Amino acid sequence: MNKGRKTKKKKIVSENRLEIDQLKQVSELARLLTARDRELAGLKEKRSQELRELEKKTVELEDSRKALMNMLEDVDEVRKKVSEEKNRTLSIIANFADGVLVFDRNKKPFLVNVQAEVFLGLKAKEVIGKPVSELEKNPNLKTLIDVLGKELKDAYRQEMIISENLVLEVSSVELGGLGKMVVLHDVTRDRIIERMKTEFVSIAAHQLRTPLSAIKWTLRMLLDGDLGKLTAEQKEFLEKTYKANERMIDLINDLLDVTRIEEGRYLYKTVLGEIEPIVENIINASKQEAEMNKIKLEFARPGVKLPKLVFDPDRIKLAMQNLIDNAIKYTAPGGEVTVSLKYDNEEIEFLVRDTGIGIAKGEQNRMFNKFFRGTNAIKIETEGSGLGLFIAKNIVEAHGGKIWFESEVGKGTTFHFSLPLREEFVEFLKAF
Numbered sequence: 001m002n003k004g005r006k007t008k009k010k011k012i013v014s015e016n017r018l019e020i021d022q023l024k025q026v027s028e029l030a031r032l033l034t035a036r037d038r039e040l041a042g043l044k045e046k047r048s049q050e051l052r053e054l055e056k057k058t059v060e061l062e063d064s065r066k067a068l069m070n071m072l073e074d075v076d077e078v079r080k081k082v083s084e085e086k087n088r089t090l091s092i093i094a095n096f097a098d099g100v101l102v103f104d105r106n107k108k109p110f111l112v113n114v115q116a117e118v119f120l121g122l123k124a125k126e127v128i129g130k131p132v133s134e135l136e137k138n139p140n141l142k143t144l145i146d147v148l149g150k151e152l153k154d155a156y157r158q159e160m161i162i163s164e165n166l167v168l169e170v171s172s173v174e175l176g177g178l179g180k181m182v183v184l185h186d187v188t189r190d191r192i193i194e195r196m197k198t199e200f201v202s203i204a205a206h207q208l209r210t211p212l213s214a215i216k217w218t219l220r221m222l223l224d225g226d227l228g229k230l231t232a233e234q235k236e237f238l239e240k241t242y243k244a245n246e247r248m249i250d251l252i253n254d255l256l257d258v259t260r261i262e263e264g265r266y267l268y269k270t271v272l273g274e275i276e277p278i279v280e281n282i283i284n285a286s287k288q289e290a291e292m293n294k295i296k297l298e299f300a301r302p303g304v305k306l307p308k309l310v311f312d313p314d315r316i317k318l319a320m321q322n323l324i325d326n327a328i329k330y331t332a333p334g335g336e337v338t339v340s341l342k343y344d345n346e347e348i349e350f351l352v353r354d355t356g357i358g359i360a361k362g363e364q365n366r367m368f369n370k371f372f373r374g375t376n377a378i379k380i381e382t383e384g385s386g387l388g389l390f391i392a393k394n395i396v397e398a399h400g401g402k403i404w405f406e407s408e409v410g411k412g413t414t415f416h417f418s419l420p421l422r423e424e425f426v427e428f429l430k431a432f
């Protein structure tokens with residue numbers, strides 16, 4: 001019996017252990033299932049988050065697509081406007097009254113309008129895309145390149161003569177680093193009119209000078225008593241008439257000088273000589289007028305012996321005389337006029353310094369213009385042609401020199417001009 005109870009007890013213990021093991025297994029399985037559920041829940045949440053992000057990105061992509069489409073539409077509209085503007089600009093250039101050539105950065109033409117073709121006697125397709133070296137093969141383009149240089153420098157209204165019946169003014173401007181635009185303006189008619197005006201003035205002046213000279217000598221004979229004695233009153237009136245006639249002759253001579261300048265024939269007799277004696281002669285001839293006006297006129301002689309230079313003595317004398325006369329005329333009594341000469345290795349400089357009325361700043365850039373006179377000068381001296389400085393400037397520049405001045409209203413003016421001593425200029429003047 002004891003054995004049977006023991007066996008039964010063992011069986012019960014064994015069954016209990018089995019149940020315990022099964023309970024452990026069930027508990028472990030429940031734990032694993034719970035962990036798996038949590039893992040699945042996490043994955044589900046992660047997938048949900050990814051889906052939400054994907055939906056958000058999809059919305060953003062759709063917004064970007066719409067924005068891009070709008071941008072493409074705007075770009076297309078802008079492209080159309082640019083194309084229309086380009087066509088309009090090209091149409092304007094093509095039908096422009098002036099000739100237009102546009103060069104790229106490599107100095108190759110990429111646009112030549114119809115008028116430029118007419119002016120230069122060529123076809124656009126013959127020159128577009130070609131370098132300057134090839135363009136020079138065309139005679140008219142070579143003339144243009146001679147004006148602008150191979151680097152196509154900036155120019156403003158530079159004259160270019162194509163033929164006797166075609167004169168052009170050339171202007172070129174930079175296109176903001178994109179290239180260069182050259183404009184050809186036909187001034188043939190203007191030049192013909194200027195030439196006709198010059199010829200008319202020349203003829204009129206020559207025709208007037210002869211009778212005025214006859215009047216001058218007749219008046220001189222009357223004043224000298226060659227035709228009988230005059231009363232004091234008669235002599236006074238004749239002297240006034242004589243002076244008026246002299247002013248008329250001076251004006252005629254100035255007009256003739258201007259026509260010669262405009263015709264390009266102004267230097268007559270160039271010689272190798274000294275300039276100081278000419279200045280001395282002018283000073284001596286002007287002293288009487290200066291004394292009458294109570295003005296101190298001085299010649300500050302150079303400290304060194306001046307070299308000889310090639311020049312036209314009569315023309316240089318006229319330029320100096322005009323500057324000295326102006327200085328005396330526009331300086332008040334008690335003032336001073338000083339004339340001097342300077343020299344360096346390349347040029348001789350002539351100066352006239354006065355303590356006169358000066359020139360207003362707003363008028364200084366017009367002082368060398370033909371027929372221009374300063375406002376304050378007109379108030380002081382009503383008579384005057386406004387040609388003296390114009391003539392002086394052209395005389396100096398015909399010699400290869402330059403002329404300039406400094407001035408301040410009420411304090412005076414200093415006029416300068418310089419004449420070069422370069423050997424190549426000596427050879428140049430010998431050609432006249």
